[in-house]
Amino acid sequence: MRRFLAVVLLAAGPALFAQKKMLSAPDLWKIARISEPALSPDGKTVAFTVRRFDVERNSSTRQIFTVPLEGGEPKAITAEGTVNERPRWSVDSKRIFWISNRGGSPQVWVMNADGSSPRQITSLSTEAGGHLISPDGKSIVFQSSVYPDCPDDACNKKRIEAEAAAKSKARVYTGLLYRHWTEYQSLRRNHLFTVPIEGGKPRDLTPGPRDVPPFSLGGPDDYAISPDGGELCYVANLDETPALSTNHDLFVVPMAGGEAKKITVNNAADVSPVYSPDGRYLAYRAQARAGFESDKWRLVVMERATGTATILTEALDRAVQSITWSADSKRLFYTIEDRGRQTLQLTPVAGGGSQTVVSGASHIDDVQFTPDGRVMIYSEHSGSRPVEIFKTASRSTPVPLTRLNEKLLESFEIPALEEIYSEGAEKARVHSFLLKPSGFDPKKKYPVLFLIHGGPQGAWGQSWSYRWNPHVFAAAGYVVVMPNPRGSTGYGQKFTDEVSDDWGGKVYDDIMAVVDKIETEPWADKGRFAAAGGSFGGYMVNWILGRSKRFQALVSHAGVFDLRSMAGETEELWFVNWEFKGMPWDQPETYAKFSPSYFVKEFKTPTLVLHGELDYRVPAGQGLQLFTGLQMMKVPSKLVLFPDEGHWILKPQNSLLWYQSFLDWINEFTAKKAE
Numbered sequence: 064m065r066r067f068l069a070v071v072l073l074a075a076g077p078a079l080f081a082q083k084k085m086l087s088a089p090d091l092w093k094i095a096r097i098s099e100p101a102l103s104p105d106g107k108t109v110a111f112t113v114r115r116f117d118v119e120r121n122s123s124t125r126q127i128f129t130v131p132l133e134g135g136e137p138k139a140i141t142a143e144g145t146v147n148e149r150p151r152w153s154v155d156s157k158r159i160f161w162i163s164n165r166g167g168s169p170q171v172w173v174m175n176a177d178g179s180s181p182r183q184i185t186s187l188s189t190e191a192g193g194h195l196i197s198p199d200g201k202s203i204v205f206q207s208s209v210y211p212d213c214p215d216d217a218c219n220k221k222r223i224e225a226e227a228a229a230k231s232k233a234r235v236y237t238g239l240l241y242r243h244w245t246e247y248q249s250l251r252r253n254h255l256f257t258v259p260i261e262g263g264k265p266r267d268l269t270p271g272p273r274d275v276p277p278f279s280l281g282g283p284d285d286y287a288i289s290p291d292g293g294e295l296c297y298v299a300n301l302d303e304t305p306a307l308s309t310n311h312d313l314f315v316v317p318m319a320g321g322e323a324k325k326i327t328v329n330n331a332a333d334v335s336p337v338y339s340p341d342g343r344y345l346a347y348r349a350q351a352r353a354g355f356e357s358d359k360w361r362l363v364v365m366e367r368a369t370g371t372a373t374i375l376t377e378a379l380d381r382a383v384q385s386i387t388w389s390a391d392s393k394r395l396f397y398t399i400e401d402r403g404r405q406t407l408q409l410t411p412v413a414g415g416g417s418q419t420v421v422s423g424a425s426h427i428d429d430v431q432f433t434p435d436g437r438v439m440i441y442s443e444h445s446g447s448r449p450v451e452i453f454k455t456a457s458r459s460t461p462v463p464l465t466r467l468n469e470k471l472l473e474s475f476e477i478p479a480l481e482e483i484y485s486e487g488a489e490k491a492r493v494h495s496f497l498l499k500p501s502g503f504d505p506k507k508k509y510p511v512l513f514l515i516h517g518g519p520q521g522a523w524g525q526s527w528s529y530r531w532n533p534h535v536f537a538a539a540g541y542v543v544v545m546p547n548p549r550g551s552t553g554y555g556q557k558f559t560d561e562v563s564d565d566w567g568g569k570v571y572d573d574i575m576a577v578v579d580k581i582e583t584e585p586w587a588d589k590g591r592f593a594a595a596g597g598s599f600g601g602y603m604v605n606w607i608l609g610r611s612k613r614f615q616a617l618v619s620h621a622g623v624f625d626l627r628s629m630a631g632e633t634e635e636l637w638f639v640n641w642e643f644k645g646m647p648w649d650q651p652e653t654y655a656k657f658s659p660s661y662f663v664k665e666f667k668t669p670t671l672v673l674h675g676e677l678d679y680r681v682p683a684g685q686g687l688q689l690f691t692g693l694q695m696m697k698v699p700s701k702l703v704l705f706p707d708e709g710h711w712i713l714k715p716q717n718s719l720l721w722y723q724s725f726l727d728w729i730n731e732f733t734a735k736k737a738e
Contacts, residue, residue: 083476085538088722095467097450103156106433110150118715140178154200184262188220199292208251239306245677245709290342306636339392354637357520390436400553403524426526444527446480485580487573496545498533510591510733512541517598519550519562548573566657591733609662616732620673624689625660632682663692669699671728675708
């Protein structure tokens with residue numbers, strides 16, 4: 064009998080043993096999250112950060128790993144502390160400087176390249192982070208949030224203790240921006256400091272009442288050290304009301320300290336400075352339209368001796384994301400967002416057309432070269448694979464340097480995203496990604512989940528996500544459709560621009576055109592359609608509530624509900640100022656025309672409302688108002704609030720509840736009607 068069973072099992076091999084399941088929400092938290100690759104100056108070793116989660120404890124740890132460029136097993140070189148991140152090499156490649164909380168708070172530390180002999184460099188009451196090592200090997204630059212009027216750390220420490228002991232915790236403000244993302248503005252400001260490479264007394268390079276660098280508009284570091292170690296270039300916004308301004312400018316200051324000098328005159332954003340290896344040039348990203356955070360990012364090169372700036376990518380209808388110099392300072396490599404991908408481009412400093420270096424169905428970033436320029440390392444992820452680090456040489460096949468998740472993921476079915484096109488408003492070509500459930504049979508009928516991205520100037524892409532992972536929804540039996548309608552990035556600036564001042568117009572028509580196309584598919588059960596979105600995607604769900612009865616269930620996460628109150632509560636006022644051409648008292652008709660709150664009497668579709676109470680971008684009141692409207696109209700609805708989360712739900716236990724609440728809701732009104 065045992066021999067008979069063995070023969071049967073062997074014969075059934077592929078059918079019995081090769082069956083794989085799709086990823087569930089708990090599976091996402093088993094994945095090691097790789098980030099911050101740093102190639103050593105001698106080109107022999109890559110250091111990087113790995114973050115792992117303990118769901119039961121609702122916590123995570125970050126540790127530093129290294130891997131030889133020639134290949135081999137990655138090795139953890141830190142173990143103490145829960146935060147070990149941002150590895151940066153010494154000029155001689157013998158040591159690694161990193162940020163660690165092993166001493167009780169985040170500070171700059173240094174260790175040998177093998178992890179031995181760790182030593183703390185900074186010991187500030189205001190903590191330290193975001194460090195850089197000067198190319199001359201003499202200094203460290205780092206960030207710390209300090210009281211601007213304090214001359215030293217003893218003063219900062221005393222003020223921190225006094226604030227903690229104060230019996231009243233009232234906040235007092237006399238201007239904007241008084242809160243941002245998940246935090247209220249305190250009396251402290253972010254400054255850039257320098258300290259000798261072996262430690263010593265820090266020197267404040269950016270004293271004053273402003274945050275330096277300011278809030279990020281996205282992209283790489285907003286500060287850099289010149290190759291000779293003599294100058295720091297940084298980004299600052301000196302406009303009177305930061306809440307209304309994207310006028311980030313580049314400044315330079317001697318590393319020895321002294322007066323800062325502004326070197327850009329653009330009224331829009333100038334960010335992400337990167338010096339050429341020979342020190343002759345400074346490359347950076349710039350926008351042309353003041354107050355528009357989603358304007359096209361252009362690649363600019365400034366000759367430091369003359370201050371002459373040249374835009375290298377004006378003719379390229381794509382936004383530049385990150386920048387890397389060639390070793391000879393003659394070429395610039397940069398990434399762009401293009402139709403759901405992030406690809407690597409090349410252009411000569413002297414000017415000329417862009418050339419694609421690396422492309423495909425993926426997201427490329429963190430590009431670095433060996434000193435001879437022959438080998439490139441980069442990080443890569445896609446809609447079907449999380450981040451790993453790769454190396455490649457000219458015309459050779461990329462080789463993975465890390466495979467930390469290979470063993471885990473090989474037990475799952477993780478299909479690639481498919482792509483479809485629809486004809487949207489004004490006959491525009493609307494691109495969508497699509498993911499089908501395991502064992503998909505085109506002869507059967509399936510429920511369909513439409514995911515609407517945020518922004519509105521954003522996009523779904525060939526990139527890995529932990530917050531809105533389509534594989535989790537496909538694992539629940541849904542065909543997942545992710546449209547990139549008007550406003551989406553990566554399809555030309557005109558396409559992106561056409562959502563502004565038209566939030567409920569062409570973008571809505573584009574999405575409905577995708578729904579129309581899916582309805583024609585023989586496998587789509589139009590009686591089991593659901594739609595969900597976050598931020599602007601949540602706004603669009605709220606807009607759909609008052610416009611369409613085509614969905615059996617809706618999920619609105621951090622969605623804008625009432626445009627007028629949103630404008631008065633949100634923090635980055637340049638956003639609403641641009642999107643609606645003014646504030647509510649300037650454009651009352653526009654705010655009324657496109658506000659879902661004006662159409663509550665049309666609400667009929669069962670809706671789940673999800674919101675973080677620390678969300679200051681789309682304040683939680685927007686979700687509360689939506690839920691009130693739904694309840695008053697007797698529409699089946701549920702409100703799930705996360706007191707300890709902001710715009711994004713990031714903690715393991717909260718994320719699991721988020722996914723479970725989401726799936727339970729749409730299942731109740733769609734999947735349960737399968738038979």
